Amino acid sequence: MASYTHEEFELSQKHEDILGKRALLLQQMEAHYEQQKAKKKQQRLMSQAAKERNAQILKDLQNAEKNLQTRQLLHPDIINLETHYWASVERKLPEWEQYLLGKGQPPVSETGRLLRQQKLKTRQQDPSPAQCKGKPPRPKPR
Template identity: 40%
Template sequence: MASYLAQEVQLARRHDKILSQRSVLLQQMENHLGDKKTEKMSQTQAADAAYKRNAALLSTLYWASVEESIPKWEQFLLGRAQMPVGFKKKKSTKYNISHPEGAAQR
């Protein structure tokens, strides 16, 4: 009977040790998950800031190029001059549209 009692005490101690290790591991997992969430949030904020910065730069550069090219196009748009040098007219292309009946017969 005494051996069963000693074995029960030993198992209870082992159980307590396992529970404490489990608690430590759960806490480490929660900390790790929190760190990952914080890191992801930080990366998302950095990406949003970069997107806004790039959009602002693109808009600024676009309008700067438009303002730069206005003098080149102004006389053309008023009908007083030829198209500015360096700009080509887009060629119109004719599309050959086949009919579904014809495609099925091939």
């Protein structure tokens, strides 16, 4: 009979340990459940905020689309000028391509040559500083 009381005591101890572990697990499960609940609430709030942002973006896009549809078109003369400009650029591009790629000199047109010749003539006609009488030029401010 003494052995039964000792076994009962050990079983009682094991039972108490099990009940303690059970209580600890229940507390952990409660904490985990509360965390899950809080996380779901946060996700719900974030989802609602995202829906509101998306609705606002959609509204802004619709307004922009409406504004683009109702925007006045350019005057035909301006469109014509723009078309001629880009056609001119496309015609001149092969001449300028090497220069734009950094592999050559800029092309010289007839008007460019004439302008350079005129500049040279005006320089030759201008009196040299030694021939000028009067005050010397003022120094440039720093």
